[in-house]
Amino acid sequence: MDYEARPTVTPAPNFNAAEDAAALRGAMKGFGTDEEAIIDILTNRSNKQRQTIMEVYNTEYERDIIDDLRGELGGNFEEVIIALMRPMEDFMCKELHKAMEGMGTDEGTLVEILCSKSNEEIVEICQWYEERYDRPLAEHMCSETSGHFRRLLTMIVTGTRDPIGTTDPEKAKSDADALYAAGEAKLGTDEEVFNKIFAHSSFAQLRLVFDEYKELSGMTIEQAIKHEMEGTLHDAMLCIVECVQSPAAFFANQLHKAMDGAGTDDERLIRIIVSRSEIDLATIKDEFERIYNRTLYSALRNETSGDYKRALLSLIKE
Template sequence: MATLTVPPVPVNPRDDAIQLYKAFKGLGCDTATVIGILAHRDATQRAHIRQEYQTMYSEDIYKRLASELSGKLEIAVQLWMHDPATRDATILKKGLTKNFLDVEGVTEIICSRTSSQLQAVTQIYHSTFGTHLENDIKLQIFGDHQKILLAFISKQRYEGMEVDREMAAKDAKALYKAGEKRLGTDEKVFVQIFSKRSRAHLVAINTCYHDMYGGSLKKAIKKETSGSFETALLTILQCAENPAKYFAKMLYKAMKGIGTFDTRLIRIIVTRAEIDMQYIKAEYHKKYHKSLKDAVHSDTSGHYRTFLLSLLGPNLS
Protein backbone atom coordinates (compact mmCIF):
# COMPACT_ATOMS: atom_id res chain seq x y z
CA MET A 1 0.00 0.00 0.00
CA ALA A 2 1.40 3.34 -1.12
CA THR A 3 1.92 6.42 1.06
CA LEU A 4 1.89 8.90 -1.81
CA THR A 5 -0.90 11.45 -1.42
CA VAL A 6 -2.29 13.11 -4.55
CA PRO A 7 -4.97 15.79 -4.92
CA PRO A 8 -8.52 14.35 -4.77
CA VAL A 9 -9.26 16.06 -8.07
CA PRO A 10 -6.45 15.48 -10.60
CA VAL A 11 -4.60 18.64 -11.62
CA ASN A 12 -4.13 19.36 -15.31
CA PRO A 13 -0.48 18.50 -16.09
CA ARG A 14 -0.32 21.65 -18.23
CA ASP A 15 -1.12 23.74 -15.14
CA ASP A 16 1.56 21.87 -13.18
CA ALA A 17 4.07 22.50 -15.95
CA ILE A 18 3.28 26.22 -15.89
CA GLN A 19 3.65 26.42 -12.12
CA LEU A 20 6.96 24.58 -12.26
CA TYR A 21 8.25 26.88 -14.99
CA LYS A 22 7.36 29.89 -12.84
CA ALA A 23 9.14 28.27 -9.89
CA PHE A 24 12.30 27.97 -11.99
CA LYS A 25 12.25 31.53 -13.34
CA GLY A 26 14.35 34.36 -11.94
CA LEU A 27 17.10 34.22 -9.36
CA GLY A 28 16.97 31.04 -7.34
CA CYS A 29 14.33 28.37 -7.39
CA ASP A 30 11.01 28.25 -5.57
CA THR A 31 11.88 24.83 -4.17
CA ALA A 32 8.81 24.65 -1.93
CA THR A 33 6.54 24.87 -4.98
CA VAL A 34 8.54 22.22 -6.85
CA ILE A 35 8.24 19.83 -3.92
CA GLY A 36 4.59 20.71 -3.34
CA ILE A 37 3.78 19.62 -6.88
CA LEU A 38 6.11 16.72 -7.65
CA ALA A 39 5.91 14.99 -4.26
CA HIS A 40 2.14 14.72 -4.71
CA ARG A 41 1.88 13.31 -8.24
CA ASP A 42 1.93 9.64 -9.15
CA ALA A 43 4.13 8.10 -11.86
CA THR A 44 1.58 8.64 -14.64
CA GLN A 45 0.99 12.25 -13.63
CA ARG A 46 4.72 12.95 -13.46
CA ALA A 47 5.17 11.51 -16.95
CA HIS A 48 2.41 13.79 -18.25
CA ILE A 49 4.02 16.80 -16.57
CA ARG A 50 7.32 15.97 -18.25
CA GLN A 51 5.59 15.69 -21.64
CA GLU A 52 3.71 18.97 -21.20
CA TYR A 53 6.83 20.80 -20.03
CA GLN A 54 8.78 19.56 -23.04
CA THR A 55 5.99 20.60 -25.41
CA MET A 56 5.48 24.04 -23.89
CA TYR A 57 9.06 25.09 -23.19
CA SER A 58 11.16 22.86 -25.49
CA GLU A 59 13.13 21.71 -22.48
CA ASP A 60 13.42 18.47 -20.55
CA ILE A 61 12.21 19.14 -17.03
CA TYR A 62 14.55 16.43 -15.80
CA LYS A 63 17.54 18.49 -16.96
CA ARG A 64 16.02 21.68 -15.59
CA LEU A 65 15.61 20.08 -12.17
CA ALA A 66 19.27 19.08 -12.27
CA SER A 67 20.27 22.72 -12.80
CA GLU A 68 17.84 24.17 -10.26
CA LEU A 69 18.29 21.74 -7.37
CA SER A 70 21.42 20.43 -5.70
CA GLY A 71 22.77 17.85 -3.31
CA LYS A 72 20.61 15.13 -1.80
CA LEU A 73 17.37 16.83 -2.81
CA GLU A 74 18.42 16.84 -6.46
CA ILE A 75 19.28 13.13 -6.32
CA ALA A 76 15.96 12.26 -4.67
CA VAL A 77 13.77 14.38 -6.97
CA GLN A 78 15.49 13.20 -10.14
CA LEU A 79 15.02 9.56 -9.16
CA TRP A 80 11.41 10.26 -8.28
CA MET A 81 10.68 11.68 -11.74
CA HIS A 82 11.28 8.30 -13.38
CA ASP A 83 8.76 5.50 -13.72
CA PRO A 84 9.60 2.53 -11.43
CA ALA A 85 11.38 0.36 -14.02
CA THR A 86 13.44 3.24 -15.45
CA ARG A 87 14.31 4.31 -11.90
CA ASP A 88 15.58 0.82 -11.05
CA ALA A 89 17.57 0.70 -14.27
CA THR A 90 19.08 4.11 -13.47
CA ILE A 91 20.09 3.01 -9.96
CA LEU A 92 21.65 -0.14 -11.38
CA LYS A 93 23.58 1.73 -14.07
CA LYS A 94 24.99 4.21 -11.58
CA GLY A 95 25.73 1.42 -9.11
CA LEU A 96 27.64 -0.54 -11.74
CA THR A 97 29.84 2.39 -12.75
CA LYS A 98 33.45 1.54 -12.02
CA ASN A 99 34.36 4.64 -10.02
CA PHE A 100 30.99 4.79 -8.18
CA LEU A 101 30.32 1.10 -7.56
CA ASP A 102 27.36 0.60 -5.22
CA VAL A 103 27.28 -3.12 -4.54
CA GLU A 104 24.58 -2.79 -1.88
CA GLY A 105 22.24 -0.82 -4.12
CA VAL A 106 22.70 -3.18 -7.06
CA THR A 107 22.12 -6.24 -4.86
CA GLU A 108 19.02 -4.76 -3.26
CA ILE A 109 17.37 -3.70 -6.50
CA ILE A 110 17.93 -7.06 -8.17
CA CYS A 111 17.23 -9.36 -5.22
CA SER A 112 14.11 -7.57 -3.96
CA ARG A 113 12.28 -7.40 -7.30
CA THR A 114 9.95 -9.94 -8.88
CA SER A 115 10.78 -11.82 -12.05
CA SER A 116 8.41 -9.71 -14.16
CA GLN A 117 9.79 -6.48 -12.70
CA LEU A 118 13.35 -7.52 -13.50
CA GLN A 119 12.36 -8.42 -17.05
CA ALA A 120 11.08 -4.86 -17.56
CA VAL A 121 14.18 -3.37 -15.92
CA THR A 122 16.62 -5.33 -18.09
CA GLN A 123 14.78 -4.26 -21.26
CA ILE A 124 14.80 -0.58 -20.25
CA TYR A 125 18.43 -0.84 -19.14
CA HIS A 126 19.42 -1.95 -22.63
CA SER A 127 17.26 0.56 -24.50
CA THR A 128 18.33 3.48 -22.28
CA PHE A 129 22.04 2.83 -21.83
CA GLY A 130 22.89 0.81 -24.94
CA THR A 131 24.42 -2.04 -22.99
CA HIS A 132 23.12 -5.22 -21.42
CA LEU A 133 22.70 -5.39 -17.65
CA GLU A 134 24.31 -8.85 -17.71
CA ASN A 135 27.47 -7.45 -19.30
CA ASP A 136 27.82 -4.66 -16.73
CA ILE A 137 27.33 -7.13 -13.88
CA LYS A 138 30.07 -9.34 -15.36
CA LEU A 139 32.41 -6.35 -15.56
CA GLN A 140 31.88 -5.07 -12.01
CA ILE A 141 30.69 -7.97 -9.83
CA PHE A 142 32.63 -11.19 -9.26
CA GLY A 143 32.51 -14.69 -7.81
CA ASP A 144 29.39 -16.28 -6.35
CA HIS A 145 27.83 -12.85 -5.95
CA GLN A 146 27.99 -12.38 -9.71
CA LYS A 147 26.52 -15.84 -10.28
CA ILE A 148 23.45 -15.25 -8.11
CA LEU A 149 22.75 -11.83 -9.65
CA LEU A 150 23.08 -13.14 -13.21
CA ALA A 151 20.92 -16.17 -12.43
CA PHE A 152 18.30 -14.06 -10.68
CA ILE A 153 17.81 -11.64 -13.58
CA SER A 154 17.79 -14.39 -16.22
CA LYS A 155 15.44 -16.97 -14.66
CA GLN A 156 11.68 -16.72 -15.04
CA ARG A 157 10.00 -17.43 -11.69
CA TYR A 158 6.40 -18.28 -10.90
CA GLU A 159 4.81 -15.41 -8.98
CA GLY A 160 1.71 -17.11 -7.61
CA MET A 161 1.07 -18.58 -4.16
CA GLU A 162 0.77 -22.29 -5.00
CA VAL A 163 3.55 -24.43 -3.56
CA ASP A 164 4.64 -28.04 -4.11
CA ARG A 165 5.36 -29.11 -0.51
CA GLU A 166 7.18 -32.25 -1.57
CA MET A 167 9.51 -30.23 -3.81
CA ALA A 168 10.04 -27.69 -1.01
CA ALA A 169 11.16 -30.49 1.31
CA LYS A 170 13.54 -31.80 -1.37
CA ASP A 171 14.99 -28.31 -1.83
CA ALA A 172 15.44 -27.94 1.94
CA LYS A 173 17.32 -31.25 1.98
CA ALA A 174 19.47 -30.19 -0.97
CA LEU A 175 20.40 -26.92 0.76
CA TYR A 176 21.24 -28.75 3.98
CA LYS A 177 23.46 -31.21 2.12
CA ALA A 178 25.11 -28.32 0.23
CA GLY A 179 25.76 -26.35 3.40
CA GLU A 180 25.51 -27.39 7.02
CA LYS A 181 25.90 -31.13 6.45
CA ARG A 182 29.23 -30.94 4.65
CA LEU A 183 32.65 -29.41 5.13
CA GLY A 184 32.66 -26.33 2.95
CA THR A 185 29.71 -25.11 0.90
CA ASP A 186 28.37 -26.06 -2.51
CA GLU A 187 27.35 -22.54 -3.58
CA LYS A 188 25.98 -23.77 -6.92
CA VAL A 189 23.04 -25.42 -5.16
CA PHE A 190 22.16 -22.19 -3.33
CA VAL A 191 22.36 -20.22 -6.59
CA GLN A 192 20.20 -22.73 -8.45
CA ILE A 193 17.42 -22.94 -5.87
CA PHE A 194 17.32 -19.26 -4.91
CA SER A 195 17.23 -18.09 -8.53
CA LYS A 196 14.60 -20.56 -9.77
CA ARG A 197 12.05 -20.82 -6.97
CA SER A 198 9.09 -18.53 -6.38
CA ARG A 199 8.80 -16.41 -3.26
CA ALA A 200 6.05 -18.63 -1.86
CA HIS A 201 8.19 -21.69 -2.51
CA LEU A 202 11.20 -20.16 -0.72
CA VAL A 203 9.01 -19.48 2.32
CA ALA A 204 7.92 -23.14 2.22
CA ILE A 205 11.57 -24.25 1.96
CA ASN A 206 12.38 -22.17 5.04
CA THR A 207 9.56 -23.84 6.98
CA CYS A 208 10.65 -27.31 5.85
CA TYR A 209 14.26 -26.56 6.71
CA HIS A 210 13.32 -25.63 10.26
CA ASP A 211 11.01 -28.65 10.66
CA MET A 212 13.60 -31.07 9.28
CA TYR A 213 16.81 -29.73 10.82
CA GLY A 214 15.74 -27.59 13.78
CA GLY A 215 17.38 -24.41 12.54
CA SER A 216 16.47 -21.53 10.26
CA LEU A 217 17.61 -21.26 6.66
CA LYS A 218 18.64 -17.67 7.40
CA LYS A 219 21.10 -18.83 10.06
CA ALA A 220 22.40 -21.52 7.71
CA ILE A 221 23.09 -18.90 5.04
CA LYS A 222 24.95 -16.72 7.55
CA LYS A 223 26.98 -19.72 8.68
CA GLU A 224 27.80 -21.13 5.26
CA THR A 225 28.25 -18.03 3.08
CA SER A 226 29.78 -14.58 3.44
CA GLY A 227 30.10 -11.12 1.97
CA SER A 228 27.91 -9.87 -0.85
CA PHE A 229 26.86 -13.41 -1.80
CA GLU A 230 25.42 -13.86 1.69
CA THR A 231 23.71 -10.47 1.45
CA ALA A 232 22.11 -11.41 -1.88
CA LEU A 233 20.73 -14.71 -0.56
CA LEU A 234 19.40 -13.09 2.61
CA THR A 235 17.77 -10.29 0.62
CA ILE A 236 16.02 -12.80 -1.64
CA LEU A 237 14.80 -14.84 1.35
CA GLN A 238 13.72 -11.85 3.45
CA CYS A 239 11.83 -10.27 0.54
CA ALA A 240 10.11 -13.61 -0.08
CA GLU A 241 8.95 -13.72 3.54
CA ASN A 242 8.13 -10.08 4.25
CA PRO A 243 9.53 -7.33 2.01
CA ALA A 244 8.14 -4.56 4.23
CA LYS A 245 10.04 -5.95 7.23
CA TYR A 246 13.23 -6.14 5.16
CA PHE A 247 12.98 -2.51 4.00
CA ALA A 248 12.08 -1.29 7.49
CA LYS A 249 15.25 -2.91 8.81
CA MET A 250 17.36 -1.36 6.04
CA LEU A 251 15.91 2.08 6.76
CA TYR A 252 16.65 1.68 10.45
CA LYS A 253 20.26 0.78 9.66
CA ALA A 254 20.51 3.81 7.35
CA MET A 255 19.69 6.14 10.24
CA LYS A 256 21.22 4.24 13.16
CA GLY A 257 24.05 5.91 15.06
CA ILE A 258 25.93 9.02 14.03
CA GLY A 259 25.30 10.21 10.47
CA THR A 260 22.85 9.02 7.86
CA PHE A 261 23.33 6.69 4.92
CA ASP A 262 21.43 8.99 2.56
CA THR A 263 21.98 6.89 -0.56
CA ARG A 264 20.04 4.03 1.03
CA LEU A 265 17.45 6.30 2.61
CA ILE A 266 16.66 7.97 -0.72
CA ARG A 267 16.68 4.72 -2.67
CA ILE A 268 14.20 2.94 -0.41
CA ILE A 269 11.79 5.81 0.20
CA VAL A 270 11.66 6.86 -3.46
CA THR A 271 11.30 3.32 -4.82
CA ARG A 272 8.72 2.09 -2.28
CA ALA A 273 6.49 5.17 -1.78
CA GLU A 274 4.13 4.08 -4.56
CA ILE A 275 4.26 0.38 -3.68
CA ASP A 276 4.28 -0.72 -0.04
CA MET A 277 5.57 2.13 2.12
CA GLN A 278 2.48 2.00 4.35
CA TYR A 279 3.41 -1.56 5.30
CA ILE A 280 7.05 -0.58 5.76
CA LYS A 281 5.99 2.22 8.13
CA ALA A 282 3.90 -0.24 10.13
CA GLU A 283 6.80 -2.73 10.36
CA TYR A 284 9.18 0.05 11.37
CA HIS A 285 6.93 1.22 14.19
CA LYS A 286 6.28 -2.34 15.34
CA LYS A 287 9.96 -3.24 15.58
CA TYR A 288 11.60 0.03 16.63
CA HIS A 289 8.77 1.68 18.61
CA LYS A 290 9.16 4.93 16.72
CA SER A 291 7.46 6.24 13.61
CA LEU A 292 9.49 6.19 10.42
CA LYS A 293 8.50 9.81 9.79
CA ASP A 294 9.90 10.88 13.16
CA ALA A 295 13.13 9.01 12.44
CA VAL A 296 13.52 10.63 9.01
CA HIS A 297 12.67 14.05 10.49
CA SER A 298 15.44 13.63 13.06
CA ASP A 299 18.05 12.56 10.52
CA THR A 300 17.40 15.02 7.68
CA SER A 301 16.89 18.75 7.23
CA GLY A 302 15.67 21.49 4.91
CA HIS A 303 13.91 20.89 1.63
CA TYR A 304 15.43 17.41 1.47
CA ARG A 305 13.57 16.51 4.66
CA THR A 306 10.36 18.07 3.37
CA PHE A 307 10.49 16.05 0.18
CA LEU A 308 11.10 12.69 1.89
CA LEU A 309 8.42 13.34 4.51
CA SER A 310 5.96 14.26 1.76
CA LEU A 311 6.54 10.88 0.09
CA LEU A 312 6.03 9.11 3.42
CA GLY A 313 2.54 10.57 3.81
CA PRO A 314 0.73 11.12 7.11
CA ASN A 315 1.71 9.26 10.27
CA LEU A 316 -0.11 6.03 11.08
CA SER A 317 -2.95 6.47 13.51
Protein backbone atom coordinates in the same frame (compact mmCIF):
# COMPACT_ATOMS: atom_id res chain seq x y z
CA MET B 1 0.64 -15.35 4.16
CA ASP B 2 -0.58 -12.52 1.94
CA TYR B 3 1.57 -9.41 1.96
CA GLU B 4 -0.43 -6.22 2.33
CA ALA B 5 1.47 -3.66 0.29
CA ARG B 6 0.15 -0.19 1.14
CA PRO B 7 1.64 2.86 -0.63
CA THR B 8 1.93 6.40 0.71
CA VAL B 9 1.66 8.00 -2.76
CA THR B 10 -1.39 7.36 -4.91
CA PRO B 11 -2.67 9.05 -8.09
CA ALA B 12 -4.00 12.55 -7.34
CA PRO B 13 -7.74 12.91 -7.90
CA ASN B 14 -8.92 15.59 -10.35
CA PHE B 15 -5.46 15.55 -11.91
CA ASN B 16 -4.73 18.36 -14.36
CA ALA B 17 -1.31 18.05 -16.00
CA ALA B 18 -1.50 21.47 -17.66
CA GLU B 19 -2.18 23.21 -14.34
CA ASP B 20 0.66 21.33 -12.65
CA ALA B 21 3.04 22.11 -15.49
CA ALA B 22 2.13 25.82 -15.27
CA ALA B 23 2.60 25.80 -11.49
CA LEU B 24 6.01 24.17 -11.82
CA ARG B 25 7.06 26.66 -14.48
CA GLY B 26 5.96 29.47 -12.19
CA ALA B 27 7.91 27.95 -9.29
CA MET B 28 11.12 28.06 -11.35
CA LYS B 29 10.63 31.29 -13.26
CA GLY B 30 12.19 34.59 -12.27
CA PHE B 31 14.27 35.31 -9.18
CA GLY B 32 14.46 32.45 -6.68
CA THR B 33 12.75 29.08 -6.66
CA ASP B 34 9.58 28.04 -4.86
CA GLU B 35 10.83 24.73 -3.48
CA GLU B 36 7.66 24.22 -1.45
CA ALA B 37 5.49 24.32 -4.58
CA ILE B 38 7.76 21.79 -6.33
CA ILE B 39 7.60 19.45 -3.32
CA ASP B 40 3.85 19.83 -2.94
CA ILE B 41 3.12 18.96 -6.56
CA LEU B 42 5.63 16.19 -7.27
CA THR B 43 5.35 14.25 -4.00
CA ASN B 44 1.57 14.12 -4.31
CA ARG B 45 1.34 12.76 -7.85
CA SER B 46 1.89 9.21 -9.07
CA ASN B 47 4.88 8.46 -11.29
CA LYS B 48 2.55 8.07 -14.26
CA GLN B 49 1.06 11.51 -13.56
CA ARG B 50 4.56 13.01 -13.30
CA GLN B 51 5.40 11.57 -16.72
CA THR B 52 2.31 13.28 -18.13
CA ILE B 53 3.28 16.57 -16.47
CA MET B 54 6.73 16.26 -18.05
CA GLU B 55 5.27 15.70 -21.52
CA VAL B 56 2.93 18.70 -21.19
CA TYR B 57 5.68 20.94 -19.75
CA ASN B 58 8.22 20.06 -22.44
CA THR B 59 5.68 20.61 -25.21
CA GLU B 60 3.98 23.71 -23.82
CA TYR B 61 7.13 25.61 -22.86
CA GLU B 62 9.53 24.10 -25.38
CA ARG B 63 11.90 23.37 -22.50
CA ASP B 64 13.13 20.24 -20.77
CA ILE B 65 11.67 20.05 -17.27
CA ILE B 66 14.57 17.86 -16.05
CA ASP B 67 17.08 20.47 -17.24
CA ASP B 68 15.04 23.25 -15.64
CA LEU B 69 14.82 21.40 -12.32
CA ARG B 70 18.54 20.67 -12.36
CA GLY B 71 19.24 24.34 -13.07
CA GLU B 72 17.16 25.47 -10.09
CA LEU B 73 17.90 22.83 -7.49
CA GLY B 74 21.02 21.27 -6.00
CA GLY B 75 22.41 18.57 -3.73
CA ASN B 76 20.23 15.83 -2.28
CA PHE B 77 17.06 17.82 -2.90
CA GLU B 78 17.81 17.77 -6.62
CA GLU B 79 18.46 14.01 -6.42
CA VAL B 80 15.04 13.37 -4.83
CA ILE B 81 13.15 15.50 -7.33
CA ILE B 82 14.93 14.10 -10.40
CA ALA B 83 14.36 10.56 -9.08
CA LEU B 84 10.65 11.32 -8.84
CA MET B 85 10.58 12.53 -12.44
CA ARG B 86 12.08 9.38 -13.92
CA PRO B 87 10.07 6.25 -14.78
CA MET B 88 10.84 3.94 -11.86
CA GLU B 89 12.56 1.29 -14.02
CA ASP B 90 14.80 4.01 -15.43
CA PHE B 91 15.66 5.22 -11.94
CA MET B 92 16.55 1.65 -10.86
CA CYS B 93 18.79 1.28 -13.93
CA LYS B 94 20.55 4.54 -13.12
CA GLU B 95 21.18 3.33 -9.56
CA LEU B 96 22.52 -0.02 -10.78
CA HIS B 97 24.82 1.67 -13.29
CA LYS B 98 26.10 4.09 -10.65
CA ALA B 99 26.85 1.11 -8.36
CA MET B 100 29.07 -0.47 -11.03
CA GLU B 101 30.75 2.41 -12.84
CA GLY B 102 34.22 3.66 -11.95
CA MET B 103 36.55 2.11 -9.41
CA GLY B 104 35.03 -0.55 -7.19
CA THR B 105 31.47 -1.86 -7.01
CA ASP B 106 28.71 -1.04 -4.54
CA GLU B 107 27.53 -4.63 -3.98
CA GLY B 108 25.01 -3.51 -1.36
CA THR B 109 23.03 -1.57 -3.97
CA LEU B 110 23.10 -4.53 -6.38
CA VAL B 111 21.77 -6.79 -3.62
CA GLU B 112 19.08 -4.37 -2.49
CA ILE B 113 17.70 -3.81 -6.00
CA LEU B 114 18.15 -7.20 -7.69
CA CYS B 115 17.51 -9.63 -4.83
CA SER B 116 14.28 -7.94 -3.73
CA LYS B 117 12.53 -8.06 -7.13
CA SER B 118 10.20 -10.51 -8.80
CA ASN B 119 11.14 -11.98 -12.17
CA GLU B 120 8.62 -9.70 -13.86
CA GLU B 121 10.26 -6.61 -12.35
CA ILE B 122 13.74 -7.86 -13.29
CA VAL B 123 12.71 -8.33 -16.94
CA GLU B 124 11.52 -4.69 -17.08
CA ILE B 125 14.73 -3.39 -15.49
CA CYS B 126 16.90 -5.40 -17.91
CA GLN B 127 15.02 -4.05 -20.92
CA TRP B 128 15.41 -0.47 -19.71
CA TYR B 129 19.08 -1.00 -18.86
CA GLU B 130 20.07 -2.27 -22.28
CA GLU B 131 18.12 0.51 -23.98
CA ARG B 132 19.65 3.21 -21.76
CA TYR B 133 23.27 2.01 -21.69
CA ASP B 134 23.45 -0.04 -24.91
CA ARG B 135 24.79 -2.96 -22.89
CA PRO B 136 23.04 -5.91 -21.24
CA LEU B 137 22.80 -5.60 -17.47
CA ALA B 138 24.02 -9.20 -17.05
CA GLU B 139 27.16 -8.47 -19.05
CA HIS B 140 28.00 -5.31 -17.09
CA MET B 141 27.30 -7.05 -13.79
CA CYS B 142 29.49 -10.06 -14.68
CA SER B 143 32.42 -7.74 -15.28
CA GLU B 144 32.00 -6.12 -11.84
CA THR B 145 31.29 -9.12 -9.58
CA SER B 146 32.83 -12.55 -9.05
CA GLY B 147 32.43 -16.06 -7.66
CA HIS B 148 29.19 -17.52 -6.34
CA PHE B 149 27.82 -14.00 -5.78
CA ARG B 150 28.15 -13.25 -9.50
CA ARG B 151 26.53 -16.60 -10.34
CA LEU B 152 23.51 -15.88 -8.11
CA LEU B 153 22.98 -12.38 -9.51
CA THR B 154 23.44 -13.64 -13.07
CA MET B 155 20.73 -16.26 -12.61
CA ILE B 156 18.40 -13.61 -11.14
CA VAL B 157 19.10 -11.10 -13.92
CA THR B 158 18.71 -13.63 -16.74
CA GLY B 159 15.14 -14.25 -15.62
CA THR B 160 15.23 -17.78 -14.25
CA ARG B 161 12.83 -17.15 -11.34
CA ASP B 162 9.39 -18.73 -11.58
CA PRO B 163 6.39 -16.39 -12.08
CA ILE B 164 4.82 -14.67 -9.05
CA GLY B 165 2.74 -17.05 -6.93
CA THR B 166 4.04 -20.30 -8.49
CA THR B 167 4.10 -23.03 -5.80
CA ASP B 168 4.68 -26.78 -5.61
CA PRO B 169 4.52 -28.23 -2.06
CA GLU B 170 6.20 -31.51 -3.02
CA LYS B 171 9.09 -29.71 -4.70
CA ALA B 172 9.42 -27.52 -1.59
CA LYS B 173 10.17 -30.66 0.45
CA SER B 174 12.76 -31.93 -2.03
CA ASP B 175 14.37 -28.46 -2.24
CA ALA B 176 14.55 -28.27 1.57
CA ASP B 177 16.23 -31.70 1.56
CA ALA B 178 18.69 -30.49 -1.10
CA LEU B 179 19.54 -27.35 0.89
CA TYR B 180 20.12 -29.39 4.03
CA ALA B 181 22.32 -31.86 2.16
CA ALA B 182 24.26 -28.99 0.55
CA GLY B 183 24.92 -27.24 3.86
CA GLU B 184 24.38 -28.46 7.39
CA ALA B 185 24.60 -32.16 6.50
CA LYS B 186 28.07 -31.97 4.96
CA LEU B 187 31.51 -30.55 5.55
CA GLY B 188 31.71 -27.33 3.55
CA THR B 189 28.90 -25.88 1.46
CA ASP B 190 27.64 -26.53 -2.06
CA GLU B 191 26.79 -22.92 -2.91
CA GLU B 192 25.50 -23.87 -6.36
CA VAL B 193 22.57 -25.76 -4.82
CA PHE B 194 21.65 -22.72 -2.71
CA ASN B 195 22.05 -20.43 -5.73
CA LYS B 196 19.85 -22.54 -7.97
CA ILE B 197 16.97 -22.82 -5.50
CA PHE B 198 17.17 -19.20 -4.32
CA ALA B 199 17.30 -17.81 -7.89
CA HIS B 200 14.76 -20.12 -9.56
CA SER B 201 11.89 -20.41 -7.07
CA SER B 202 9.17 -17.78 -6.76
CA PHE B 203 9.04 -15.98 -3.42
CA ALA B 204 5.82 -17.87 -2.57
CA GLN B 205 7.62 -21.16 -3.27
CA LEU B 206 10.65 -20.12 -1.23
CA ARG B 207 8.36 -19.46 1.73
CA LEU B 208 7.25 -23.12 1.55
CA VAL B 209 10.88 -24.27 1.16
CA PHE B 210 11.97 -22.31 4.24
CA ASP B 211 9.10 -23.76 6.30
CA GLU B 212 10.06 -27.27 5.19
CA TYR B 213 13.72 -26.57 5.98
CA LYS B 214 12.90 -25.62 9.55
CA GLU B 215 10.74 -28.71 9.93
CA LEU B 216 13.56 -30.90 8.61
CA SER B 217 16.59 -29.36 10.31
CA GLY B 218 15.21 -27.71 13.42
CA MET B 219 16.83 -24.40 12.46
CA THR B 220 15.73 -21.45 10.38
CA ILE B 221 17.13 -20.84 6.92
CA GLU B 222 18.67 -17.59 8.27
CA GLN B 223 20.64 -19.60 10.82
CA ALA B 224 21.81 -21.96 8.09
CA ILE B 225 22.94 -19.08 5.86
CA LYS B 226 24.84 -17.46 8.73
CA HIS B 227 26.64 -20.78 9.33
CA GLU B 228 27.30 -21.59 5.68
CA MET B 229 27.82 -18.30 3.83
CA GLU B 230 29.97 -15.21 4.11
CA GLY B 231 30.57 -11.92 2.36
CA THR B 232 28.37 -10.66 -0.45
CA LEU B 233 26.75 -14.07 -1.10
CA HIS B 234 25.67 -14.18 2.55
CA ASP B 235 24.17 -10.68 2.21
CA ALA B 236 22.36 -11.56 -1.02
CA MET B 237 20.89 -14.76 0.40
CA LEU B 238 19.67 -13.00 3.55
CA CYS B 239 18.11 -10.25 1.43
CA ILE B 240 16.12 -12.86 -0.49
CA VAL B 241 15.04 -14.57 2.75
CA GLU B 242 13.92 -11.28 4.31
CA CYS B 243 12.02 -10.23 1.17
CA VAL B 244 10.30 -13.63 1.03
CA GLN B 245 9.21 -13.28 4.65
CA SER B 246 8.44 -9.54 4.72
CA PRO B 247 9.63 -7.01 2.14
CA ALA B 248 8.51 -4.25 4.51
CA ALA B 249 10.78 -5.51 7.31
CA PHE B 250 13.71 -5.78 4.89
CA PHE B 251 13.32 -2.20 3.69
CA ALA B 252 12.63 -0.91 7.22
CA ASN B 253 15.96 -2.44 8.28
CA GLN B 254 17.70 -0.92 5.26
CA LEU B 255 16.33 2.53 6.11
CA HIS B 256 17.46 2.15 9.72
CA LYS B 257 20.98 1.18 8.58
CA ALA B 258 21.05 4.22 6.29
CA MET B 259 20.44 6.49 9.30
CA ASP B 260 22.39 4.57 11.95
CA GLY B 261 25.75 5.82 13.19
CA ALA B 262 27.66 8.86 12.03
CA GLY B 263 26.21 10.48 8.94
CA THR B 264 23.44 9.16 6.72
CA ASP B 265 23.48 7.09 3.55
CA ASP B 266 21.52 9.65 1.54
CA GLU B 267 21.53 7.65 -1.70
CA ARG B 268 19.95 4.64 -0.02
CA LEU B 269 17.34 6.76 1.77
CA ILE B 270 16.34 8.45 -1.48
CA ARG B 271 16.31 5.22 -3.49
CA ILE B 272 14.15 3.26 -1.04
CA ILE B 273 11.69 6.03 -0.15
CA VAL B 274 11.16 7.12 -3.77
CA SER B 275 10.99 3.61 -5.23
CA ARG B 276 8.70 2.14 -2.54
CA SER B 277 6.37 5.16 -2.14
CA GLU B 278 3.85 3.77 -4.65
CA ILE B 279 4.30 0.14 -3.60
CA ASP B 280 4.46 -0.42 0.16
CA LEU B 281 5.98 2.55 1.97
CA ALA B 282 3.00 2.76 4.37
CA THR B 283 3.60 -0.90 5.27
CA ILE B 284 7.33 -0.20 5.67
CA LYS B 285 6.48 2.67 8.05
CA ASP B 286 4.47 0.29 10.24
CA GLU B 287 7.29 -2.26 10.30
CA PHE B 288 9.87 0.42 11.10
CA GLU B 289 7.86 1.55 14.12
CA ARG B 290 7.26 -2.04 15.25
CA ILE B 291 10.95 -2.99 15.02
CA TYR B 292 12.58 0.24 16.26
CA ASN B 293 9.86 1.68 18.52
CA ARG B 294 9.93 5.05 16.77
CA THR B 295 8.26 6.36 13.66
CA LEU B 296 10.11 6.51 10.36
CA TYR B 297 8.89 10.10 10.06
CA SER B 298 10.54 11.17 13.34
CA ALA B 299 13.75 9.23 12.58
CA LEU B 300 14.11 10.91 9.20
CA ARG B 301 13.22 14.32 10.60
CA ASN B 302 16.03 14.03 13.13
CA GLU B 303 18.66 12.60 10.76
CA THR B 304 18.27 14.80 7.66
CA SER B 305 17.87 18.49 6.92
CA GLY B 306 16.74 21.12 4.41
CA ASP B 307 14.55 20.75 1.33
CA TYR B 308 15.80 17.20 0.90
CA LYS B 309 14.25 16.31 4.26
CA ARG B 310 11.00 18.10 3.42
CA ALA B 311 10.67 16.20 0.15
CA LEU B 312 11.27 12.79 1.75
CA LEU B 313 8.91 13.54 4.65
CA SER B 314 6.24 14.57 2.16
CA LEU B 315 6.59 11.17 0.44
CA ILE B 316 6.44 9.31 3.76
CA LYS B 317 3.37 11.24 4.98
CA GLU B 318 3.10 11.72 8.76
